[in-house]
Amino acid sequence: MSKTFSTADVAKHNKTTDLYIVVDEDVYDLTKFQDEHPGGKKILQRVAGKDASKQFWKYHNEGILKKYKPQLQVGSLDSKKAEAAPAPEPAPPAPAAERKEKVVPSAESGVVVPAPGPAASEEPTEALDPFGSLIPFADPNWYQSYHSPYYNESHAALRAEVREWVENELEPYVTEWDEAKKVPDTIYKQMGERGYLAGLMGVHYPTHLTKNTVKSVSPEKWDLFHEMLLTDELSRTGSGGLVWNLIGGFGIGCPPVVKFGKKKLVERILPDILYGDKRICLAITEPDAGSDVANLTCEAKLSEDGKHYIVNGEKKWITNGIWCDYFTTAVRTGTPESGMSGISVLLIERTEGVSTRKMDCQGVWSSGTTYITFEDVKVPVENLLGKENQGFKVVMTNFNHERIGIIIQCLRFSRVCFEECVKYANKRKTFGQKLINHPVIRLKLAHMARQIEASYAWLENLVFQCQKMGETEAMLRLGGAIAGLKAQATTTFEFCTKEAAQIFGGLAYSRGGQGAKIERLYRDTLAYKIPGGSEEIMLDLSIRQSMRVHKALGMKL
Template sequence: MSKLFTSDQVAAHNTDKDCWIIVEGKVYDVTTFLNDHPGGRKVLLKVAGTDATTQFQQFHNAAVLEKFGPELLVGAVSAHSEATTTSEEPTPSIAEGMTEGEPFGELVPFGDPYWYQDWYSPYYDDSHRRLRRFVRIFVEKEMMPFCHEWDEAKKIPASLFLKAGAAGILPAVAGGHWPVEYVASPPPADIAISEWNAFHEFIVCDELARCGSGGALWGLCGGLGIGLPPVMNFGSAELKKRIVPDCLSGKKFICLAITEPYAGSDVAGLRTEAKKTPDGKFYILNGEKKWITNGVYADYFTVACRTGEPGMNGISLLLVERSMKGVTTRQMQCSGVWASGTSYIAFEDVKVPVENLIGRENKGFKAIMFNFNHERMGIAIQANRFSRVCLEESLKYGHKRKTFGKNLVDHPVIRQKLANMARKVEATHAWMESLIYQTTRMPPELQMLKLGGPIALLKVQATQTFEYCAREAAQIFGGLAYSRGGQGEKVERLYREVRAYAIPGGSEEIMMDLGMRQSIKVSQLMGAKL
């Protein structure tokens, strides 16, 4: 039931003891919020009893209403002269996009992929459309209103992991196929297990990134998406049974600990060392890891360490548990992704049972490489959606910000910025879809060989597009993109997070070199005349 008021009735509530305002057709009692308003109480009192939609949209983003609105909402404005009460829900402004060719979303140009509008695609069916809507509702309700708060606090609440686990979002991003052996429930949105494919995971990852926060996204599933697959693909049956279900349900957390103060992209050069005890029952682990996503709160650490000769042939993977004596973590202060729990980890004489070996001893490098395509594709998906967020936010802002007597978007120089952003985003998205399609058709043993090079180059394309769009969006927003929170919140935050996408998973320089070397190698194997 929603109470309806006339504009005259709202106008009567115009003092500091009784202050109502109208925003986007809804009536809010902001009396108790006056002293908490970041712009001061006088800003609200100036619009007391009136429609403040224009002023609100000029200085705030929609997430503010999502966060504070429900507690302050008292009703809506009626078009009739008398106040009434109604139980009818408002009619959606656009269709829900549940059938092919039907639009979905806000329809901001290039704010969503083409297939969200009335464009046709060979990659998606009704199950993808249902999932798209399901994840969007989750993100807009459970994540988007709180990203700034989580970023400032440098952590996300444990309750979000449980909600994401129960919703089937965590199992959806853990490795491509639906992990039926570890999850009792079927995929979300009434999708049959037999229907699940790489494009479903693509949609989940892409929609999660609409929150506009790398910290929130990495905090929720960054460690999971790279730390758990080695266990799932190479761990013993006992290890999988004990570790995987709790991680996919959000009850426990895992991370991947490879990078060190001495070794980043050069994985074969890592120094963390594990030596077997004389009785052969334990490894004694010593070393340091740095820039480890989710390490601050992880229960489990998939640790790359040296157990044999120098180079790639002497590396093993161990599943280390926080409860083991000698494991210490501390949060690192980084430029971006603050809520992700980036940490420095020290292992001091940690006693790890040999049963916690993931795969075979001295064969860990292969297990690490096995998930790199999946990891880099995930980074590319997130980076390109963040580019869309920058473009979408810029388009919305450009239609309400006026300079020199007209909207920003009416200035040719601004439209040129938007056009360059759009063409880069759409080209990158099309390449992504093409490569993801190959993973649904190509045998797994060929994917590492044939797709490694193109996916490495795609990661560079996506992160450089992200960097370009974040910069151009910051120019369009001006000073609002230089201050944390408020209208330019997403753009400011994403501008700080660009390097967190350009470097992890393989720096641009390493990816460019790998992309060409691998592609040349494959072409020669196929008989290319070079």
């Protein structure tokens, strides 16, 4: 692989039986690959022995090279070696001690939500070093040296750590996994090993439950902005299926156990979950009850000896269900008419009477959307989360966390659409002009960017409020705003996929290839607009809830 070639050496490999090409000064042996090349072998034979960089970048994106490099690259041109030395490395970030850190979460025991220290908004810090492609609006603006009160060196370090993993080990394979409707189990396991699962619960980093920690951020520094950027960077894969596979079930199924589960239960089941050995999901929605949670019918009756609940009912559209060992399940313990005051939440373990079957859906293919039936399932009373008939509070507390997760993903997916479009519009020519030179294309990009940036600024503000307020106050005061932002994020996401598809044209209509992310995200939009509270319910709730809260705060009309 480390062989050096001159252009004259490469030129000798110009036959169908011995076919080399050059892409970006690296040399590839395509002799065997030509027969399986999806673009055809003749097109490769026409560039045999030559530098085909221009043609390559016309038809492919970076993921293809990353994926095929290990098997096809045989060396590099001698010219590359000569130039390699002076290549400027981005300046390393200044040591943490040299910078003033903004958010210093305190780790008092008994405080569940990471609370920022007093420094959080006192004085402005220097902007962080630039990071990423520097395409405007393709990353949050603090990646591009904008000043921000929310981020410090530990966020920059996590950003680099996650991006490296995503770009090298996830993104090149995402299309394959989506088509297979399954992500290898090893990837989920790595989520545990890398300490990411433990950091995604909206609580202080739980070192008492796992020995795994995140390499670039010490547990006591972990805050909600780390959690946000972890989800954000994972979403750069441009696959709702992948993100939901890794955090969709866990991120909403596990927090209620940690926050409302009895100590013994938590200590028994959490370590295996946080290591990535066991999986957990949230089971609320039913064939006949979605956003209308108060209407659910899956029943749990106390056994005569009072030691078990006997659960009977169905759950539908449950993310990750087919792979799960544990189900955080909303059940009716009250009378059929009891509404929201007859709901409880149980941690149901995969045991006799629990059946799961995979559902076929429009989008998020690799997320394992599941239909679950519970038939006379015996659940120990110790598995009750919170108090009997007070499960509505557990469900509501969880909604803010779930919705913020959805918002983060939608906004990054919107950025992915934007970024892909900018890159494509700068190489694709129509009517003798690059797409970027057509005002109609720039107009589409502008409408995407303005929605992304405005929504993201609202998101950062709300995450900051969650961090400052603590869980109960956040639940009472921010529900309306978070619901409004969820609707804002899903409409932005839908708009961006629609406009991106128009820019990519036929490439966004067929699966795979350069338009793969756009085609997939277009199909994923409904999986964001409907669950976690549909767009219509979110908009209505945003006003109803805010009016109620502000009335209590003394609103004058």
